[in-house]
Amino acid sequence: MRFYAPLFLFLMSINFNCLSAYPETFEIQLEYLYLKPSFEQPYYAISSTTFSTVNGPRENNVPDFHSAFRAEGVYNFCNSMNDVVVRFTYLNGSDKDREDGTYLFDTQGFPGNGVQIGQPITGSITSDLRFKYYAGDVVFGQSIFDNCIFDLSLFGGVHVAYIEFRENIFTFERTILFTNELTQKSELRGIGPEIGIDFQYLFSNCCIGKVSLVGSARGALLINETQAEFQFTTGSPVGGSTREIKNKDNWKALPVFELGFGLNFEYAFKCFITNIEIGYEAINYRNAINTMTFFDDTYPGNSSDNYSDLSFHGPYAALKFVF
Numbered sequence: 001m002r003f004y005a006p007l008f009l010f011l012m013s014i015n016f017n018c019l020s021a022y023p024e025t026f027e028i029q030l031e032y033l034y035l036k037p038s039f040e041q042p043y044y045a046i047s048s049t050t051f052s053t054v055n056g057p058r059e060n061n062v063p064d065f066h067s068a069f070r071a072e073g074v075y076n077f078c079n080s081m082n083d084v085v086v087r088f089t090y091l092n093g094s095d096k097d098r099e100d101g102t103y104l105f106d107t108q109g110f111p112g113n114g115v116q117i118g119q120p121i122t123g124s125i126t127s128d129l130r131f132k133y134y135a136g137d138v139v140f141g142q143s144i145f146d147n148c149i150f151d152l153s154l155f156g157g158v159h160v161a162y163i164e165f166r167e168n169i170f171t172f173e174r175t176i177l178f179t180n181e182l183t184q185k186s187e188l189r190g191i192g193p194e195i196g197i198d199f200q201y202l203f204s205n206c207c208i209g210k211v212s213l214v215g216s217a218r219g220a221l222l223i224n225e226t227q228a229e230f231q232f233t234t235g236s237p238v239g240g241s242t243r244e245i246k247n248k249d250n251w252k253a254l255p256v257f258e259l260g261f262g263l264n265f266e267y268a269f270k271c272f273i274t275n276i277e278i279g280y281e282a283i284n285y286r287n288a289i290n291t292m293t294f295f296d297d298t299y300p301g302n303s304s305d306n307y308s309d310l311s312f313h314g315p316y317a318a319l320k321f322v323f
Contacts, residue, residue, distance in 0.1 A: 027074035029320040033281065035091060037063040037131050039289055040308040044127040044169050048103040048120055058107065059099045061127035065314055066093030068133075083141045085155065091133040091312070098126040106171045108182055110232040110243055111297035123174040132164035133312070139194060151200045159194040159220035159256060163187070163310060165289045179235040186290045190224025192253070200264070209267035214277065220256040225249050228290040228305065245292065247305070254286045262316070273322035282313040 042060040049056050068091035076083045103120040139157030146152075164187050171180040196218025204211040228247040234240045262279020287307040294303045 024078045025076040026323045027072075027076070027320055028323075029070075029072040029074070029087075029275075029318055031070035031072065031316055031318040033068040033070060033089075033091075033314060033316040034065050035068045035281075035283075035312040035314040036065045037091075037093065038311045038313075039063075039165070041291070041306065042127075042129075043107055044097075045099045045107060045125040046105040047099055047101045048105060051103050051120060054105055056103075059097070059125075061095055061097035061129055063093070063095045063129060063131070066091060066131070068312075070316075070318075080146075081143045085137070085139050085141060085157075087137045089133070089135040091131065094128065094130045096126065096128045098124055100124045104171075106169060106180065106182075108169055108184075108293070109180060110182075111294050111300045111302075121171060121173040121178070123172045125172075126170045128168040128170070130164075130166040130168075131310075132162070133310075134162040136160045137194060139196070141198070149202045151198075153198045154195070155198065155218075156193070156195045158191065159222065160191045161222060161224075161256070161285070162189050163285065163288050165310065167291070177237055179233075179240075181233045181235075183229075183231040184291045185227075185229040186288075187227045188224050188285075188288050188290075190222035190254070192220050192222040192224075192256075194218060194220035194256075196258075209265055212264045212266070213261070214264045214279070215261045216258070217260075218258045222254050222256050222285070223251070224254060225251055226290050228292060230292040230294075245303075247290070247292070250290075252287075254288060256286070257284045258282070260316070262318075271323075275318070275320035275322070277318040277320065278315070280313070280315050282311070284309060284311045 042062055043058040044061055045059040046054055047056045047059055048054050070087060070089045072085065072087035074083055074085050102122050104125055105120050106125050137157060137159050139155040141153050141155035143153045167184045169182045196216060198216045201213045202210060203213060227249055230245040233242045260279055260281035262277050264275055264277040266273060266275045286309055288310040289308040291306045292303055293306055296302045
């Protein structure tokens with residue numbers, strides 16, 4: 001009985017507060033984000049100045065900004081203190097970079113081939129990156145401070161995510177028509193608890209509308225299943241070979257962080273309220289990308305897993321309607 005008493009009083013407070021003058025409201029927000037992915041291993045080739053030694057810069061394939069989209073729905077309780085928020089975020093992007101030269105070394109491969117073949121190539125090395133990101137949130141919010149100028153709310157709920165990372169490195173030796181192709185694929189599926197904080201600070205309230213500084217910070221602990229695949233193919237005029245290695249599924253917990261700030265303009269029409277918001281956002285998934293490295297051509301099974309953070313950052317613009 002002691003356990004149910006606080007819950008009963010909370011539910012009763014919501015019902016009794018519904019007798020107040022605050023109406024129930026619904027919000028729909030559509031958001032466009034221009035996000036730049038980043039990870040910790042973008043280097044794919046070395047452009048050497050000599051044949052006999054590795055001496056030169058490491059070339060990298062740095063991801064560009066990509067379009068992402070978010071849809072959010074909010075139900076505000078009639079007590080003006082609580083809400084339920086459901087949102088979905090989507091990004092799908094790719095980046096390609098190519099290096100041509102006389103003394104090129106690839107930085108990834110399989111023992112005895114590619115990176116460990118012992119000499120540079122004359123030709124080209126191409127890196128092709130692909131990202132898929134889907135995330136969903138369902139949270140319950142509680143206002144803890146609310147006056148005419150400053151509003152502060154806490155929220156908690158569930159975060160789910162799917163992340164797919166694919167890297168393809170293609171090496172072409174044009175003098176002897178020799179090729180290497182390495183494909184690394186990492187998949188993550190996870191769900192976990194989430195907490196966060198929202199704030200709004202009113203700058204101006206005049207006849208044309210309200211202008212506010214808004215911000216949000218959230219964190220989650222994602223219980224996730226990770227899969228990693230490694231495929232290496234060699235080709236030449238006399239034949240080739242393919243090696244495929246795949247990790248068995250691995251379960252782990254990883255932290256997720258998100259931070260955003262922006263300016264919000266609100267204007268009230270007769271039947272609804274509209275908001276236009278612009279700002280900047282950053283998201284980080286700790287150790288979300290899982291790839292493999294093979295070290296020694298004498299012991300070809302000698303290998304290790306590499307883990308890299310996956311981060312996104314960039315500006316956003318949002319349009320919200322309150323009914």
